[in-house]
Amino acid sequence: MDLLIRDVTLLDGSIRHIGVTGNRISDIGPDLPTGEAIHTIDGTDMLALPGMVNAHTHAAMVLFRGYGDDMPLMQWLEERIWPAEAKLTDDDVYWGTRLACAEMIRTGTTLFNDMYWKVPNAVRAIDDAGLRATVSGGLISGGFLGDLKGEIVQLIEMYEAGEFPDRVRLSIAPHAPYTVTPEDLEWCAQLATDHDLPIQIHLSETLREVEECVEKHGVRPAFHLKRCGILDRPTTLAHGTWLDRDELAMLSAYPATVVHNPVSNLKLSCGQGREVRGWFDYATAKAEGVNVALATDGAASNTNLDMFEEMKFASLMAKHASGDPTCMPAAETVDIATRGGADGMGWTDTGRLEAGALADIVLLDLTEPTLSPMHDPASHAVYAANGGCVHTTICDGRVLMEGGEIEGYEEIRARAIEAARRVTGD
Amino acid sequence: MDLLIRDVTLLDGSIRHIGVTGNRISDIGPDLPTGEAIHTIDGTDMLALPGMVNAHTHAAMVLFRGYGDDMPLMQWLEERIWPAEAKLTDDDVYWGTRLACAEMIRTGTTLFNDMYWKVPNAVRAIDDAGLRATVSGGLISGGFLGDLKGEIVQLIEMYEAGEFPDRVRLSIAPHAPYTVTPEDLEWCAQLATDHDLPIQIHLSETLREVEECVEKHGVRPAFHLKRCGILDRPTTLAHGTWLDRDELAMLSAYPATVVHNPVSNLKLSCGQGREVRGWFDYATAKAEGVNVALATDGAASNTNLDMFEEMKFASLMAKHASGDPTCMPAAETVDIATRGGADGMGWTDTGRLEAGALADIVLLDLTEPTLSPMHDPASHAVYAANGGCVHTTICDGRVLMEGGEIEGYEEIRARAIEAARRVTGD
Numbered sequence: 001m002d003l004l005i006r007d008v009t010l011l012d013g014s015i016r017h018i019g020v021t022g023n024r025i026s027d028i029g030p031d032l033p034t035g036e037a038i039h040t041i042d043g044t045d046m047l048a049l050p051g052m053v054n055a056h057t058h059a060a061m062v063l064f065r066g067y068g069d070d071m072p073l074m075q076w077l078e079e080r081i082w083p084a085e086a087k088l089t090d091d092d093v094y095w096g097t098r099l100a101c102a103e104m105i106r107t108g109t110t111l112f113n114d115m116y117w118k119v120p121n122a123v124r125a126i127d128d129a130g131l132r133a134t135v136s137g138g139l140i141s142g143g144f145l146g147d148l149k150g151e152i153v154q155l156i157e158m159y160e161a162g163e164f165p166d167r168v169r170l171s172i173a174p175h176a177p178y179t180v181t182p183e184d185l186e187w188c189a190q191l192a193t194d195h196d197l198p199i200q201i202h203l204s205e206t207l208r209e210v211e212e213c214v215e216k217h218g219v220r221p222a223f224h225l226k227r228c229g230i231l232d233r234p235t236t237l238a239h240g241t242w243l244d245r246d247e248l249a250m251l252s253a254y255p256a257t258v259v260h261n262p263v264s265n266l267k268l269s270c271g272q273g274r275e276v277r278g279w280f281d282y283a284t285a286k287a288e289g290v291n292v293a294l295a296t297d298g299a300a301s302n303t304n305l306d307m308f309e310e311m312k313f314a315s316l317m318a319k320h321a322s323g324d325p326t327c328m329p330a331a332e333t334v335d336i337a338t339r340g341g342a343d344g345m346g347w348t349d350t351g352r353l354e355a356g357a358l359a360d361i362v363l364l365d366l367t368e369p370t371l372s373p374m375h376d377p378a379s380h381a382v383y384a385a386n387g388g389c390v391h392t393t394i395c396d397g398r399v400l401m402e403g404g405e406i407e408g409y410e411e412i413r414a415r416a417i418e419a420a421r422r423v424t425g426d
Numbered sequence: 427m428d429l430l431i432r433d434v435t436l437l438d439g440s441i442r443h444i445g446v447t448g449n450r451i452s453d454i455g456p457d458l459p460t461g462e463a464i465h466t467i468d469g470t471d472m473l474a475l476p477g478m479v480n481a482h483t484h485a486a487m488v489l490f491r492g493y494g495d496d497m498p499l500m501q502w503l504e505e506r507i508w509p510a511e512a513k514l515t516d517d518d519v520y521w522g523t524r525l526a527c528a529e530m531i532r533t534g535t536t537l538f539n540d541m542y543w544k545v546p547n548a549v550r551a552i553d554d555a556g557l558r559a560t561v562s563g564g565l566i567s568g569g570f571l572g573d574l575k576g577e578i579v580q581l582i583e584m585y586e587a588g589e590f591p592d593r594v595r596l597s598i599a600p601h602a603p604y605t606v607t608p609e610d611l612e613w614c615a616q617l618a619t620d621h622d623l624p625i626q627i628h629l630s631e632t633l634r635e636v637e638e639c640v641e642k643h644g645v646r647p648a649f650h651l652k653r654c655g656i657l658d659r660p661t662t663l664a665h666g667t668w669l670d671r672d673e674l675a676m677l678s679a680y681p682a683t684v685v686h687n688p689v690s691n692l693k694l695s696c697g698q699g700r701e702v703r704g705w706f707d708y709a710t711a712k713a714e715g716v717n718v719a720l721a722t723d724g725a726a727s728n729t730n731l732d733m734f735e736e737m738k739f740a741s742l743m744a745k746h747a748s749g750d751p752t753c754m755p756a757a758e759t760v761d762i763a764t765r766g767g768a769d770g771m772g773w774t775d776t777g778r779l780e781a782g783a784l785a786d787i788v789l790l791d792l793t794e795p796t797l798s799p800m801h802d803p804a805s806h807a808v809y810a811a812n813g814g815c816v817h818t819t820i821c822d823g824r825v826l827m828e829g830g831e832i833e834g835y836e837e838i839r840a841r842a843i844e845a846a847r848r849v850t851g852d
Binding site for chain 2: 067070071107268304305312325368369370379380383387389416
């Protein structure tokens with residue numbers, strides 16, 4: 001046994017011992033596992049959770065954290081983000097992704113779904129950080145960003161040649177129905193089928209997209225994706241703010257997961273108007289049996305990658321939007337933020353604390369004032385905790401943080417700050 | 427000079443030195459103040475803010491943190507909170523308030539507006555913790571909770587006899603227009619006038635209250651308070667979820683402050699229905715010139731006392747509810763959460779970082795991954811930080827926390843947990 005976590009509290013309030021052998025949970029139960037452990041963690045006054053799963057983000061965009069907040073979307077993109085992104089080098093993406101990984105380790109995320117450019121640099125950063133991720137080959141139609149299809153094919157070649165570490169997988173990421181032509185969507189679906197890859201895509205983030213899709217293609221966006229074959233692959237659909245009941249009912253018959261991004265949707269006012277109608281309809285998604293996951297989106301529109309904060313926003317907004325204070329109760333929220341994302345991304349052997357699962361585990365420090373006293377562990381994880389309450393982060397059986405310290409962090413921070421200054425001119 | 431904070435970043439991005447003499451800021455500027463300091467803090471990589479002001483809470487209710495979440499309001503009150511509260515002893519309120527103070531120190535709050543029972547115990551706890559607060563003599567009409575008017579009069583006698591520490595002031599707290607008769611509201615207003623005390627009261631938290639008030643008194647709740655003389659005193663009005671344009675316009679002519687509690691309002695679904703209409707109308711309040719403050723409400727309906735989290739909820743919900751991503755920009759949110767609350771409570775010499783103001787200061791640790799890199803300090807305070815990013819908390823010139831350690835915390839936590847277990851049976 002490589003690692004033993006003794007006397008740790010689980011979500012159901014029980015106190016257990018967790019044994020880790022190699023990169024998997026080998027034991028979890030009331031009795032101490034037999035055999036000596038190489039490393040032992042005292043789990044007294046700690047709450048163990050599966051590592052959080054951030055099912056939609058643009059990791060390297062931590063470089064633009066807080067760069068142009070409180071601005072209208074198009075002005076922000078045109079005046080701030082796009083000019084800065086145009087200056088990003090390979091190294092910048094590497095150090096940006098390293099900083100994002102450091103933040104995720106600090107705040108208890110062990111698996112994420114990434115959508116960004118210069119992917120091989122992100123892969124290297126994720127590998128060096130020790131986290132788990134699905135990266136993506138991205139496509140926007142029109143050719144003005146270069147030969148993106150060629151880049152996707154190259155990424156698949158690298159991936160199939162075994163040049164990715166075990167902890168990193170590849171997906172195909174057509175950007176959104178409004179930026180990718182039906183022909184290109186079909187191309188992506190076929191490529192994903194040929195190479196047995198999952199898909200990630202933005203869907204129905206704003207009302208305008210929905211209206212444009214209906215006007216142009218005669219159907220709402222989820223049905224348009226269905227028609228283009230996208231839904232035949234395991235797909236994560238980021239946002240889904242405006243999905244209606246028919247779309248949610250249809251999606252439940254496909255291997256699709258709606259990835260809710262509450263903070264980003266609020267920050268960019270995707271709901272429009274004081275008499276709010278646009279909000280991800282969790283109650284219906286649940287009733288229809290759609291798999292739901294949770295995500296922070298990129299740091300530029302959040303402004304952090306803290307999944308504990310995201311859980312609180314998701315659950316409270318579900319109560320607010322449904323008018324029902326019992327909607328999305330705490331244990332369900334934790335499930336969405338862990339198993340929901342992992343299953344949606346096809347990483348079905350993580351996102352849960354059970355024997356045989358990958359050892360992706362976080363420990364919350366229950367001695368924090370914010371977590372004392374504790375009547376209900378799940379409620380504490382969702383409503384009381386923030387990412388700063390994470391004491392220990394374990395991914396793939398390896399302790400990446402214990403007591404707040406992350407190896408190499410000082411250099412990562414310095415390099416990322418340097419890159420951010422150069423590309424933004426700040 | 428008792429304390430010197432060197433080379434610290436301010437909200438406007440400038441780097442300054444802050445000198446503290448006694449309990450006040452004696453210097454703040456680009457040049458080092460003359461004279462030796464007894465204690466020096468290196469402010470490199472730290473962001474200085476005024477201490478957060480939590481303008482409406484029920485501090486000792488941290489004992490019920492997470493005790494019955496995801497339940498409908500009345501069931502929660504009748505089955506959980508009221509039976510547990512009936513068992514609270516004087517000591518329980520003392521230790522509950524101490525734990526609340528520890529959490530506030532940990533998360534950067536230095537002044538709060540408290541509304542709870544067994545007030546002398548809370549006063550003692552606040553004094554021992556070193557924080558600043560306004561406590562209140564509470565009134566619910568009907569006499570079923572004992573002689574509350576007698577208790578208020580007694581509190582005023584204690585207060586006027588100088589039995590409160592300098593850091594604690596008294597207010598009168600009629601609970602709400604729907605639990606206090608017009609005659610009793612008038613009694614409170616008169617008492618507050620006679621003794622020159624401010625008032626705190628709940629107002630328009632739910633739609634039902636508004637409808638009942640109109641039915642019973644012929645006017646909406648804010649106009650009812652005006653008629654009963656409450657608004658002639660400096661008053662903090664907690665919630666204001668359903669205040670309409672006429673009420674907000676009227677309030678702007680009185681020394682009244684609306685205290686927004688976004689997390690609590692979401693958690694208890696005070697907005698009702700998927701097509702949400704009930705949300706504090708910040709844009710109108712601002713346009714009409716109403717002073718606005720921010721608060722967590724009690725931990726039982728939050729589940730923490732973290733004002734940094736509360737700032738993010740307030741600002742993002744203002745954008746969502748107004749449909750305008752530029753509504754309640756970050757610097758304005760910080761102002762509401764500090765000066766807005768302090769002014770509203772009549773503590774007009776705190777809630778700001780300037781020479782002559784009380785030395786209530788918090789320092790955020792900018793080396794946290796979540797706060798790196800930094801393009802805009804105000805944006806970071808509101809959108810990126812959580813209470814766990816607070817490195818140092820200073821109240822009344824005294825360093826209450828430096829690097830996360832709070833004096834006596836272990837005993838406070840143990841005693842509070844013991845009290846919580848006894849009264850809840852958990």
